[in-house]
Amino acid sequence: MIEDLQIDGTIRPGFEEVREEFETNFRERGDVGASLAVYVRGELVVDLWGGIADPATGRPWERGTVGLVYSATKGATAVLVNCLAEQGVLDPDAPVSRYWPEFAAEGKDRITVAQLLSHQAGLPVPSEPLTRDELLAGTPVVEVLARQKPMWEPGSAHGYHALTFGWLVGELVSRATGRSLGTVFADEIAGPLGLDFWIGLPADRVGSVAPLIDGVPDPNALDAITDPDVKERALKVVAAMSDPSSMFSRALSTNGALPTPHAETWNAPSVYAAELPAANGITNARSLARLYAACVGEVDGRRVLSEAALARARVEQVRGPDGVTIGESRFGIGFQLSTQAAPLLGEGSFGHAGAGGALGFGDVGSEVGFGYVQNQLGASLTGEPRTAAVIDALRRALA
Known part of the structure; x- marks a missing residue:
């Protein structure tokens, strides 16, 4: 808990309980520094930040502070790809090899x-050993993924491509547009919307980043789980995390070269600067929320996806047991969709969570854009209590 907690920002009347839960995240749920934002029908109704951005220096979390959001980056990547599909640059039903011929191998x-x-696609892990420098460079891992054989029959199952998603989709976008994904995102999405959101951070922005802080697992967490099904899955996850040869561990760490989540690895300026469209987006809650708000409606006269494009993006592509993360997962075209374990606001919700707590999503029915960014990595085995509490309060406020 932080002594003398300072929460800054604004809320609209009716959203007081959302602020209360945000403060409770610091007092009872372990937050160190964080930001929270909510748009409703194009209006910013919650814009809060507080705590400490960098415990090593005591630097406070300020309005312009940003953080690395891990797989919440995938949501931004999905917005971009679906935007390119609407423009006719990419066809979701076309083979990847139409744009990237070398990908057709094996x-x-x-x-x-x-x-x-x-x-x-059956490509959650590169089939050849790669160094961290090669992963950050991008091209070596892209070449390996292009020539390797899938680990299962593509289309017959799904398994979370925790990090390879970024290199695969990044190369697809690069082949289709002639520009890197980070550049296209900046030109087509972040720039026009006025977002503080980078996939490949400029060097002059490093000073505004809140370094990640490793989570500390609760040794009594398993004992506290009463639902037998939830406990069984948690036991399997713990076993997979402890086994470096498991698909879970290999996918989350790219065969050990890029451990995720891991504060020391991901706090490096070289990682900030690389383009890893699966995991190294750097942003704040306001920009995450604004991004999704512009998917479900207009924000200051701008909308990034039409209703038709968003409807297509949200069509369920897969649902069921995930071959990598063990539990159930459900995806549209790039977006995580609502599940029993992660309901978000309901069936109209779409977006993406990041390892350790970050979350961005939109909700069609309520025209909500939501963003939460923090530096303290969570270590819960049964979901993220910080965002769950805030979303529950938001649901009540909207009702």
Whole structure:
């Protein structure tokens, strides 16, 4: 808990309980520094930040502070790909090899763009050893993924491509546009919307980043789980995390070269600067919320996805047991969709969570854009209590 907690920002009347839960995250749920934002029908109704951005120096979390959001980056990548699809630059039903001919090797010629975006390609881990420098460079891992054989029949199952998603989709976008994904995102999305959101951070922005803080697992967490099904899954996850040879560990760490989540690894300026469209987006809650608000409606006269494009992006591509993360997952074209374990606001919700707590999503029915960014990495085995509490309060406020 932080002594003398300072929460800054604004809320609209009716959203007081959302602020209360945000403060409770610091007092009872372990937050150190964080930001929270909510748009409703194009209006910013919650814009809060507080705590400490950098415990090593005591630097406070300020309005312009940003943080690395891990897989919440995938949501931004999905927005971009679906935007390019609406422009006719990419066709979700077309084979990836139409844009990237080398990808057709080893029976991958029929994998579609939609399958790639919904974790069905069978490429969650590179088949050849790669160093961290090679992963950050991008090209070496892209070449390995292009020539390797899928680990399962593409389209027959799905398994979370925790980090390879970014290199695969990044190369797809690069081949289709002639520009890197980070550049296209800046030109097509972040710039026009006025977002503080980078996939490949400029060097002059490093000073505004709140370094990640490793989570501390609760040794009594398993004992506290009473639901037998939830406990069984948690036991399997713990076992997979403890086994470096498991698909879970290999996918989350890229065979050990890029451990995720891991504060020391991901706080490096070289990691900030690389373009890892699966995991190294750097932003704040306001920009995450604004991004999704511009998907479900207009924000200051701008909308990034039409109703038709968003409806197509939200069509369920896969649902069920995930071959990598063990539990149930459900995906549209790049977006995580609502599940029993992570309901968000309901069936109209779409977005993406990040390891350790970050979350961005939109909700069609309520026209909500939501963003939460923090530096303290969570270590819960049964979901993220900080965002769950805030979303519950938001649901009540909207009702």
